[in-house]
Amino acid sequence: MSLEVTVASLRLKHPVMNASGVLGNTPGGVVKLAKLGFSAIVTKTITPEPREGFKPPTIVRLPTGGLINAVGLANPGKRTIKELVSVAKKLNVPIIVSIAGRSEKEFAEVACEAQRVGADAVELNLSCPHTEGYGLELGADPLKVRSVVESVASVTSVPVLAKLGLSDRVVEAASKALEAGAEALVLINTVKGIYIDVYALRPVLTAVYGGLSGPPIHPIAVRVVYDVYREYQAEIIGVGGILDWKTAAEFIVAGAKAVQVGTALVSNDRIVEDVLEGLRKWLQYFGAGSITELVGAAHKA
Amino acid sequence: MSLEVTVASLRLKHPVMNASGVLGNTPGGVVKLAKLGFSAIVTKTITPEPREGFKPPTIVRLPTGGLINAVGLANPGKRTIKELVSVAKKLNVPIIVSIAGRSEKEFAEVACEAQRVGADAVELNLSCPHTEGYGLELGADPLKVRSVVESVASVTSVPVLAKLGLSDRVVEAASKALEAGAEALVLINTVKGIYIDVYALRPVLTAVYGGLSGPPIHPIAVRVVYDVYREYQAEIIGVGGILDWKTAAEFIVAGAKAVQVGTALVSNDRIVEDVLEGLRKWLQYFGAGSITELVGAAHKA
Amino acid sequence: MVGLLARTLSTDVREEVIHRFAEPPKLSLFEEDKYGVLRHARVSRVRRLSRRYLLAELELLEQFEDPPGPAQFVMIWLPGIDYIPMSIANSDEGRIHIFFSVRGEGTRALANSKGKMVGVVGPLGKPLAVSARSKYVLIAGGTGLAPIIKLARGLSDMGLLAAVIWGTRAREDVGEVPFYFKEVTGCNLTICTEDCSVGFCGRAADLAEEVLPDLENTQVVAAGPNDMLITVADLSMRVGIDPVLILESMVECGLGVCGRCVLGSTGLRLCRDGPAFRASEVMDYLVDVALRRGQKH
Amino acid sequence: MVGLLARTLSTDVREEVIHRFAEPPKLSLFEEDKYGVLRHARVSRVRRLSRRYLLAELELLEQFEDPPGPAQFVMIWLPGIDYIPMSIANSDEGRIHIFFSVRGEGTRALANSKGKMVGVVGPLGKPLAVSARSKYVLIAGGTGLAPIIKLARGLSDMGLLAAVIWGTRAREDVGEVPFYFKEVTGCNLTICTEDCSVGFCGRAADLAEEVLPDLENTQVVAAGPNDMLITVADLSMRVGIDPVLILESMVECGLGVCGRCVLGSTGLRLCRDGPAFRASEVMDYLVDVALRRGQKH
Ligand SMILES: Cc1cc2nc3c(=O)[nH]c(=O)nc-3n(C[C@H](O)[C@H](O)[C@H](O)COP(=O)(O)OP(=O)(O)OC[C@H]3O[C@@H](n4cnc5c(N)ncnc54)[C@H](O)[C@@H]3O)c2cc1C
Ligand SMILES: Cc1cc2nc3c(=O)[nH]c(=O)nc-3n(C[C@H](O)[C@H](O)[C@H](O)COP(=O)(O)OP(=O)(O)OC[C@H]3O[C@@H](n4cnc5c(N)ncnc54)[C@H](O)[C@@H]3O)c2cc1C
Ligand SMILES: Cc1cc2nc3c(=O)[nH]c(=O)nc-3n(C[C@H](O)[C@H](O)[C@H](O)COP(=O)(O)O)c2cc1C
Ligand SMILES: Cc1cc2nc3c(=O)[nH]c(=O)nc-3n(C[C@H](O)[C@H](O)[C@H](O)COP(=O)(O)O)c2cc1C
Ligand code: FES
Ligand code: FES
Secondary structure, rough: OEEOOEEEEOOOOOOOOEEEOOOOHHHHHHHHHHHOOOOEEOOOOEOOOOOOOOOOEEEEEEOOOEEEEEOOOOEOOHHHHHHHHHHHHHHOOEEEEEOOOOOOHHHHHHHHHHHHOOOEEEEEEEEOOOOOOEEEHHHHHHHHHHHHHHHHHHHHOOOEEEOOOOOOOOHHHHHHHHOOOOOOEEEEOHHHEEEEEEEEEOOOOOEEEEEEEEEEHHHHHHHHHHHHHHHHOOOOOEOOOOOOOOHHHHHHHHHEEEEEOOOHHHHHOOOHHHHHHHHHHHHHOOOOOOOHHHHOOHHOO | OOOOEEEEEEEEOOOOOOOOOOOOOOHHHHHHHOOOOOOEEEEOOOOOEEEEEOOOOOEEEEOOOOOEOOOOOOOOOOHHHHHHHHHHHHHOOEEEEEEEEOOHHHHHHHHHHHHOOOOOEEEEEEOOOOOOOOEEHHHHOOOHHHHHHHHHHHHHHEEEEEOOOOOOHHHHHHHHHHOOOEEEEEEEOOOOOOOEEEOOOOOOOOEEEEEEEEEHHHHHHHHHHHHHHHOOOOOOOEOOOOOOOHHHHHHHHHHEEEEEOOOHHHHOOHHHHHHHHHHHHHHHOOOOHHHHHHOHHHOOO | OOOOHHHOOOOHHHHHHHOOOOOOOOOOOOOOOOEEEEEEEEEEOOOOOOOEEEEEEEEEEEOOOOOOOOOOOOHHHHHHHEEEEEEEEOOOEEEEEEEEEEEHHHHHHHHHOOEEEEEEEEOOOOOOOOOOEEEEEEEEEEHHHHHHHHHHHHHHOOOEEEEEEEEEOOOOHHHOOHHHHHHHHOOOOEEEEEOOOOEEEEEEHHHHHHHHHOOOOOOOOOOHHHHHHHHHHHHHHOOOOOOOOOOOOOOOOOOOOOOEEEOOHHOEEHHHHHHHEEEEHHHHHHHHHHHHHHHHH | OOOOHHOOOHHHHHHHHHOOOOOOOOOOOOOOOOOOOOEEEEEEEEOOOOEEEEEEEEEOOOOOOOOOOOEEEEEEEEEEEEEEEOOOOEOOOOOEHHHHHHOOOHHHHOOOOOOEEEEEEEOOOOOOOOOOOOOOEEEEEEHHHHHHHHHHHHHHHHOEEEEEEEEEEOOOHHOOHHHHHHHHOOOOOOOEOOOOOEEOOOHHHHHHHHHHOOOOEEEEEEEOHEEEEEEEHHHHHOOOOOOEEEEEOOOOEEEOOOOOOEHHHOOOOOHHOOOOOEEEHHHHHHHHHHHHHHHHH
């Protein structure tokens, strides 16, 4: 019985990576992610130049569940990639560099840097719901998705992952990403929302809008994975609201080969172990030799 | 200090109505809704002919919060409207008939029947996320929204409310609905999702897809209300995830004049009283004489 | 439309208004309960108690937070087949018993579910409240015995059980049911058969007719076909007792929102306000249903 | 890519595989905790304890589920202004004390917040674990006293408090601080002033240098500027004590996800794994920071 998976040509010892944006923005953060047991490390989304981001509050929990965040793609710019990659290499964990830009050129620029310093893959963030010019508009437009993925795939040889958010045409956008050379899709990013304080009479996040993550978006994310898998049998990494092995397993039977976990870290530092332990028993229950036997199983019901 | 509001020309003794689809499909259900204290009763969405709907399970709670449902617009057809309206009249509660159809003609047909039998308003369900031909496609296309609202507004004189769901162009769809004659907007419907059982390896809902409701969608719904209010200062009824007075108040400061409550009834039959008691103290806290003073207050921060 | 407050006050003044401390609402942070979440159970055994009645034993993978009360039920999900309401006939940590007969596709699948995993939603409905000040006579017809078993067990533990009357058609339907009943409750079941092959000769309602007039300071609880419930209610009311009736109606969501189970114009939701009701609340509804059915025939 | 199982088995066989009962994972239904939810508090009072130090008293509208532990902190949201981490200096049902000095916009707003509503997120961080087997010497510099107050109160209740040393600049900074400290903890504060105007002449670290070498079977906890922490750690380690240091770093989310507060290459998150750490875990980091700061000057 094995939890090993290969996704986007990356051999992983198990299917649980971290989601971009949690901890992967500093060398110390990479160390922490490795200690938390993730099978691959995804960096915070990196743009060519450093970005300051919004003033706090940028991340808060919601009384209705989950988190809302608008960090404004704060990141130290492409110059940090080298150090992040070298820390991961030392720890012997594959590292995926998440990338965003305001143009095809910027995406390609960061991707080249990632490849140059030895990243194992790049993940294109085509779906940040709260930062203008980097955002949702991009992922919601299948043609723009194609052109960004194409421009990156044409200048790099590392595997390219395309991360999409919820939009009316996400299934179509996924197909364009695949056509353009994405080896795998990462589904989904946070969902646009607002949290207002009824005493202060103002949005709690300085940026007003934020991205909803955590358990609330799980059924939405599973839906998107299910639809994209049904149409294209693509390689998919499921992300959104995983909080235990069952919410992870749902992604797998919906069609994901691997998963990413973000928000769950707020409540549970043992999340990776918990998910793996549950998945192992689950495989045993089905007498399955490998997790890949259950990928997409819900489509056969 | 008053909780009275007027929305879409309806004078309501307080701002809390039920959401369409909960209990408002039978005369007994209307009785129950009145007993629960709602200030106006919204019927289950009604189509010209009776519809059977899907086989159960059609409504289940999610381990990640909220409900998912796919009842398939099961409803007894337009012939029931008369009885529903007459029960509400007897109980002296305004009644809003929710309507759907596969064409402008069908919408208009049911709206005429509603007006004929004395309904106080009609709510056009332009956004059911799980029933083909009635669904999301409609609400996601601003031009279709306009043509449905227009065709109903042109044949009836009762106030027309347009209910929209989450879509990329929901703000634009809202503007078309207003242009076409909707007096108020009802925002939002459920969000499309899937819940898969990892033992049965199949979606739990017989219909596979369902609409996510309850706390998980609250920040998404507040965001839509906020955006539509900011653009058009329209009359809005906020719906999605209300579970206490604060989640209701958030809609109000985002721009809603009234709210609707659905899923909260699963856990709390005292929800109306609870919300009203909280809102009363909240008005007192601000020294506000009427709830309308706080409508849209978050836009002034 | 812009709020008066927001429109007319400058930011500074508004800040002050906002921070003027009136009486803030008491706040409780939201905690969504687990009412109605889908759990899983393994059907460890299906016993045939008689020609007609079966007993399914379910082992829960995810435990209930609180032990179920009398008259509470679960929705059982038979993946790909059906989603049906079933009373909790008995429960012990992590195990529940379902007492049932095969009626259609759903119950047939349950009968054949040994070793399989099923979904379980519950406990649903309001637990029947028991008063310690009177004795109880329980009257059941057919599978109406299911909720009565759990109730009898509780009442017997409290020393409040006077008698349990159960009616079914024939000896072949009785089978091991009384033994199972005794196993669970420690008490005897008074059997009635319509074909007079065992016990009292007649229906449970007929025996009730003989027993009820002599009762004093007694509570009556009945579960079974509507006709029986009407008879029992009638008889009880005549001696000044407002009995508790455990009803059935079509249950779809079990959560109190779909409206499917509403009892006519009473507005009562069987799944949420019931399934146990005072006869006085539901008599008109029961009579209505009976009349309408009469008309159809 | 389609799962082997799903691809190769017919539905019937699969049903069987599915229902073959292996060892199902133990399941717990999800319960999202309230860790990190925004609460509201009214600032009922802001006391000026001295020229430099202030005390804000906050009344929570929504209570904490569990009482905060020593070294835990809250994020305070000053709407429209800032979101800043502050130690819980003291807490009693529904009230918390913040001991602070004005540094920038956020702390200035807090100083002027009397009567206003603020947001409070917490308690955050790991409570400092206290061992009942040894006595404690606590050493604080400046606002580092804040977390020490709560700790001292707890230790004093348990009879484990040996001494509390606090250093600040001058008599004017001392003011009522020792009285407040006594009010809360029932204990005396050993004062050090850099200008020698009250108490011990010198910094807290200087007094520590005199005290520490004589300690046996004692735990040391220190909070204050990094230089002080390094000195205390050095001295303690020399006598075989691995002291607990309560650190500060930039805190943004307070929830352990943003990575802002991570302590260099240790990977430790101040907001979640701290803010109290064993010196042995964080010494390299502290020295690194000091060196780098040295280079800049
Ligand atoms: C609260 C409650 C508790 C019940 N407890 C028990 C019990 O402990 N033992 C037992 O044998 N039966 C019980 N029933 C009845 C049982 O739910 C139905 O017999 C069962 O649903 C029939 O399903 P089926 O697919 O086998 O039959 P079908 O072929 O679907 O229907 C057979 C008959 O059962 C009734 N029925 C079908 N579906 C439902 C439904 N969703 N809700 C209510 N009635 C339905 C219909 O009136 C129909 O005529 C209970 C019903 C309710 C409402
Ligand atoms: C866990 C923790 C507990 C703290 N407890 C207390 C306390 O009880 N009393 C007290 O007076 N101070 C405490 N501090 C320090 C306090 O948070 C900062 O002094 C405060 O944030 C400064 O905010 P400002 O807007 O007034 O100043 P600014 O002008 O924003 O900054 C002044 C200085 O404070 C520091 N600072 C600013 N923002 C932060 C931040 N988000 N996190 C950490 N440091 C920051 C910076 O190094 C800066 O140089 C604590 C810090 C942490 C991390
Ligand atoms: C604090 C925070 C920061 C995030 N930053 C990024 C980011 O930089 N790039 C990105 O692609 N996604 C980002 N995300 C989205 C996550 O990667 C993930 O898609 C989303 O949170 C859903 O997963 P979860 O529910 O497990 O958190 C961020 C999420 C959070 C909570
Ligand atoms: C069981 C159920 C049935 C629903 N049926 C309808 C419907 O018929 N028409 C409609 O417009 N909305 C329907 N909805 C959506 C609700 O009206 C509402 O928009 C949504 O549930 C969000 O509100 P809530 O979170 O308070 O439930 C239904 C929702 C639920 C839970
Ligand atoms: S079955 Fe849905 S309300 Fe009772
Ligand atoms: S402040 Fe965000 S991880 Fe600690």
